[in-house]
Amino acid sequence: xxxxxxxxxxxxxxxxxxxxxxxxxxxxxxxxxxxxxxxxxxxxxxxxxxxxxxxxxxxxxxxxxxxxxxxxxxxxxxxxxxxxxxxxxxxxxxxxxxxxxxxxxxxxxxxxxxxxxxxxxxxxxxxxxxxxxxxxxxxxxxxxxxxxxxxxxxxxxxxxxxxxxxxxxxxxxxxxxxxxxxxxxxxxxxxxxxxxxxxxxxxxxxxxxxxxxxxxxxxxxxxxxxxxxxxxxxxxxxxxxxxxxxxxxxxxxxxxxxxxxxxxxxxxxxxxxxxxxxxxxxxxxxxxxxxxxxxxxxxxxxxxxxxxxxxxxxxxxxxxxxxxxxxxxxxxxxxxxxxxxxxxxxxxxxxxxxxxxxxxxxxxxxxxxxxxxxxxxxxxxxxxxxxxxxxxxxxxxxxxxxxxxxxx
Amino acid sequence: xxxxxxxxxxxxxxxxxxxxxxxxxxxxxxxxxxxxxxxxxxxxxxxxxxxxxxxxxxxxxxxxxxxxxxxxxxxxxxxxxxxxxxxxxxxxxxxxxxxxxxxxxxxxxxxxxxxxxxxxxxxxxxxxxxxxxxxxxxxxxxxxxxxxxxxxxxxxxxxxxxxxxxxxxxxxxxxxxxxxxxxxxxxxxxxxxxxxxxxxxxxxxxxxxxxxxxxxxxxxxxxxxxxxxxxxxxxxxxxxxxxxxxxxx
Numbered sequence: 001x002x003x004x005x006x007x008x009x010x011x012x013x014x015x016x017x018x019x020x021x022x023x024x025x026x027x028x029x030x031x032x033x034x035x036x037x038x039x040x041x042x043x044x045x046x047x048x049x050x051x052x053x054x055x056x057x058x059x060x061x062x063x064x065x066x067x068x069x070x071x072x073x074x075x076x077x078x079x080x081x082x083x084x085x086x087x088x089x090x091x092x093x094x095x096x097x098x099x100x101x102x103x104x105x106x107x108x109x110x111x112x113x114x115x116x117x118x119x120x121x122x123x124x125x126x127x128x129x130x131x132x133x134x135x136x137x138x139x140x141x142x143x144x145x146x147x148x149x150x151x152x153x154x155x156x157x158x159x160x161x162x163x164x165x166x167x168x169x170x171x172x173x174x175x176x177x178x179x180x181x182x183x184x185x186x187x188x189x190x191x192x193x194x195x196x197x198x199x200x201x202x203x204x205x206x207x208x209x210x211x212x213x214x215x216x217x218x219x220x221x222x223x224x225x226x227x228x229x230x231x232x233x234x235x236x237x238x239x240x241x242x243x244x245x246x247x248x249x250x251x252x253x254x255x256x257x258x259x260x261x262x263x264x265x266x267x268x269x270x271x272x273x274x275x276x277x278x279x280x281x282x283x284x285x286x287x288x289x290x291x292x293x294x295x296x297x298x299x300x301x302x303x304x305x306x307x308x309x310x311x312x313x314x315x316x317x318x319x320x321x322x323x324x325x326x327x328x329x330x331x332x333x334x335x336x337x338x339x340x341x342x343x344x345x346x347x348x349x350x351x352x353x354x355x356x357x358x359x360x361x362x363x364x365x366x367x368x369x370x371x372x373x374x375x376x377x378x379x380x381x382x383x384x385x386x387x388x389x390x391x392x393x394x395x396x397x398x399x400x401x402x403x404x405x406x407x408x
Numbered sequence: 409x410x411x412x413x414x415x416x417x418x419x420x421x422x423x424x425x426x427x428x429x430x431x432x433x434x435x436x437x438x439x440x441x442x443x444x445x446x447x448x449x450x451x452x453x454x455x456x457x458x459x460x461x462x463x464x465x466x467x468x469x470x471x472x473x474x475x476x477x478x479x480x481x482x483x484x485x486x487x488x489x490x491x492x493x494x495x496x497x498x499x500x501x502x503x504x505x506x507x508x509x510x511x512x513x514x515x516x517x518x519x520x521x522x523x524x525x526x527x528x529x530x531x532x533x534x535x536x537x538x539x540x541x542x543x544x545x546x547x548x549x550x551x552x553x554x555x556x557x558x559x560x561x562x563x564x565x566x567x568x569x570x571x572x573x574x575x576x577x578x579x580x581x582x583x584x585x586x587x588x589x590x591x592x593x594x595x596x597x598x599x600x601x602x603x604x605x606x607x608x609x610x611x612x613x614x615x616x617x618x619x620x621x622x623x624x625x626x627x628x629x630x631x632x633x634x635x636x637x638x639x640x641x642x643x644x645x646x647x648x649x650x651x652x653x654x655x656x657x
Contacts, residue, residue: 005523016511318507321468322571323496323524325489401468405507 001328003335010336014343024304025344027297028384032348032377033355035290039373040356042283044366049279052193053272059239060130062266063088063229063246079262080250081223082210085124087253088229092245094237099126099230100206104213106177108202110163118159119201120176122209128187130230133198138170138185146205154185158199176202179212239267287373291380297344298384305337305392316396317404330397337389338382345381349374414480415579415610416442416465421474421484423460423633434460435471436633442612444578447605449621450614452630459583461630462614466499466581467491479578496524500572504584506564508556508571515552518542518570525575542570546600562593569600579610586620598623 014021065079082100089098101123108115127133128140141152153174160169169183181204190198210224233242243265250263309316316329324332353369360367423435434457442448452458463469464476467483470491476484483494500521501507508517518539522530530538543549546566556564565585572580582601586594598620605611613624621627627639 001523012512314507315509318509319520319524320492321466321495321501321507322521323492323575325492325524327489328492328524402463405468405503 001324001331003331006331006335007339009332010339013336014339020304020308021340024301024340025347027300028294028341028344028381029297029348029351031290031294031297031384032345032381033352034293035287035377035380036349036352036369036373037356037359037367038286038290039283039376040352040367040369041359041365042279042286043368043370043373044360046276046279046283047368048366049275050272053268053275059233059235060268061231061233061239061243061246063231063250064264064266065225065227066262066264080226080229082206082226083223084250084253085226085229087249088231088246091249092231092242094234094242095231096234097126097130097230097232098124099130099232100124100226101127101228101230102206102209102214102224102226103201104209106213108159108163109175110172113163115159115162118176120204120209120213121201122204122206122213124206126230126232127203130232131198133190134188136186136188137168138183140185141205146207149207149211150205151179151181151208152184152205153181154187154203155183156187156197156199156201156203157189158197159202160186174202176204177213179208181208239269243267287376290377294377294380294384297381298341298388301337301341301385302388302392305333305389306395308336309333309392309396312396313399313404313407316399317401317407320399320401321405326397329399330393333393333396334386334389337393338385341381341385341389344385345378348381349378352377413444414441415444415446415478416440416612417477418465419475419477421461421464421471421476423457423464423469424472434633435464437474438630438633438635440628440635442579442610444610445605445608446626447601447611447624448613449624449627450612450630451616451618451621451627452636453616455632456630457633458614458616458630460633462581462583462612465612466501467494492524493527496521496575497527498578500575500577500580502565502568502572502580502582502585504587506556506561506568506588508564508567510557511555513553513555514543514548514559514567514570515539517556517567518574520571521575539570539574542574543567545573546570560593561589562596565589565593565597566600569597569604573604573609579612580604582611582613584615584617585613586617587615594620 063080063084085098085100089095101121103119103121105117105119108118124146125141125143128135135154136157138154140154141150144150145152153176155163155169155174163169163174164172169186172183173180174183175181187199187203192198206226214224216224231242231246233239246265247258247261251258251261254262256262319329319332353374356367356369359365418438418440421435421438422433425432425434438461450458450461460469464471467478467486468491470486471484474484475482478494479498481494483491486494509520515536519535522535522538540549540552543552546569548563548566548570551559551563551567556567559567569580585601586597589597601611601613602623611624613620615621622641625641627641629636629639
């Protein structure tokens with residue numbers, strides 16, 4: 001029997017049992033569609049995260065104190081101090097801005113509203129620009145106010161709503177801990193970035209935070225400790241070079257070695273690659289789950305093909321009596337299984353691509369359909385068909401012609 | 409004796425089912441010879457071994473011992489693939505239950521053996537042409553595109569006969585060909601077989617019905633796995649020739 005004839009016979013057999021053929025294919029259809037949709041969703045998520053991170057500016061370097069134990073009255077056990085920022089600003093070439101932040105938490109009162117454990121963030125003038133925050137109302141504090149330790153504050157979007165409701169916060173006074181602060185501005189909504197909620201914080205001049213909320217008796221000798229220094233790098237400058245400059249400068253200032261450094265220098269790129277490894281792990285997990293459904297589809301094909309072989313025992317006997325060899329019979333059923341899974345695979349690709357598209361359009365999850373996932377899904381469906389089709393086909397080929405002809 | 413070509417020759421064929429103490433001998437040494445152009449009936453009561461013999465003669469199974477020469481070739485030790493090729497090339501089957509493929513047209517059913525013909529493969533067009541000729545031979549050329557369920561029993565059996573002949577076999581084996589048919593259709597089928605026989609086709613027919621057997625030239629009677637007797641029916645002018653253990657007239 002020629003392969004083309006086997007294909008014709010298989011095609012006719014599939015057409016003779018349209019509903020059964022469709023149900024047999026259904027497992028493969030769902031499996032292939034699942035692979036494509038799952039991969040599209042995870043690729044979409046990945047792309048969204050990456051865009052979010054890059055929108056913060058990939059030219060930002062984070063310098064973090066590695067051993068900071070913040071808190072009022074507590075001695076800083078190493079880590080970054082405010083003067084480090086000034087040293088970076090003057091001592092490192094190729095940077096455009098340096099921003100410092102130090103945080104604490106306090107109770108905030110406005111009229112009858114009392115909020116406990118609100119994060120207060122002391123920072124400098126460049127903060128809104130490096131963290132991409134915009135003022136909705138009022139203004140941000142300036143260098144003079146930091147210099148003079150002015151009792152002013154800018155509040156986050158959700159915090160403003162909790163404290164002031166519908167009324168305008170600008171010009172009002174809030175009590176943070178024991179300090180009365182004038183609200184001079186409100187930020188626009190920013191939302192969560194990573195684990196940080198930018199909207200539930202109150203932003204103060206860093207000098208005020210040092211004085212009122214994180215005072216330290218060691219500050220006079222060691223400088224006021226800070227949580228984080230943001231260094232914005234000139235887009236044309238070499239990032240690695242700047243990281244090295246910062247590291248060398250701080251190692252020297254802190255009198256430590258690079259191996260035992262009390263700080264860490266990371267970039268957006270590091271965060272992106274961490275995110276990428278997480279999402280690619282997520283993606284391969286989804287792909288595996290979808291792959292399992294493909295295998296289940298294959299078992300479905302095997303199941304139906306076994307039933308089909310039994311049901312068509314007499315047909316097999318007839319074919320054997322007119323001269324079909326075991327190989328002919330095996331080829332016939334294997335071709336049928338393969339054709340079922342390939343047609344199922346094709347329908348699955350259509351359903352998967354359409355499904356991913358519709359899913360992306362109807363939900364706020366983004367989907368990215370990749371050619372490789374289509375090839376992967378379709379290829380595995382064919383392999384699954386051949387693998388699970390072989391056993392029933394082989395069983396068929398081993399039937400005894402006399403028994404097969406007698407089968408009712 | 410004639411110089412006619414010997415189609416079937418068996419030497420001490422036995423067939424034993426099972427093993428050891430519980431083994432049953434279905435055939436206990438069959439020696440028969442059938443020549444080209446003969447129309448022979450194999451008769452016997454149920455359990456006589458006639459089906460077993462038919463399966464061996466039809467190359468659907470192998471004898472436990474003994475030799476079977478089909479068209480001069482010893483086929484008793486062929487493997488499954490070789491047996492399939494012999495069935496395809498040299499044997500045409502007609503079954504009691506017609507055994508046509510369901511939901512497949514008469515023409516496609518007739519062409520089925522061509523599909524497995526590796527020895528003399530035909531192009532698709534030539535194959536269909538041949539199948540059409542065979543349908544014409546059995547008088548069903550107008551029913552070529554009908555499926556089995558659209559045909560009467562007699563018509564289905566005629567399609568089966570056309571299928572049996574399409575690869576130009578050296579003999580046709582008919583297993584109770586009229587068993588499922590009413591008398592009139594049965595007679596038609598028998599007449600068709602006679603007609604084919606007169607045109608030179610060798611036919612071996614298995615039956616339990618003496619009336620049907622009487623249509624043939626010679627009846628081989630089996631009892632308990634042995635050839636009990638051979639009857640020359642004498643209805644035909646051609647005098648059949650055969651060798652057997654016993655002959656009664």
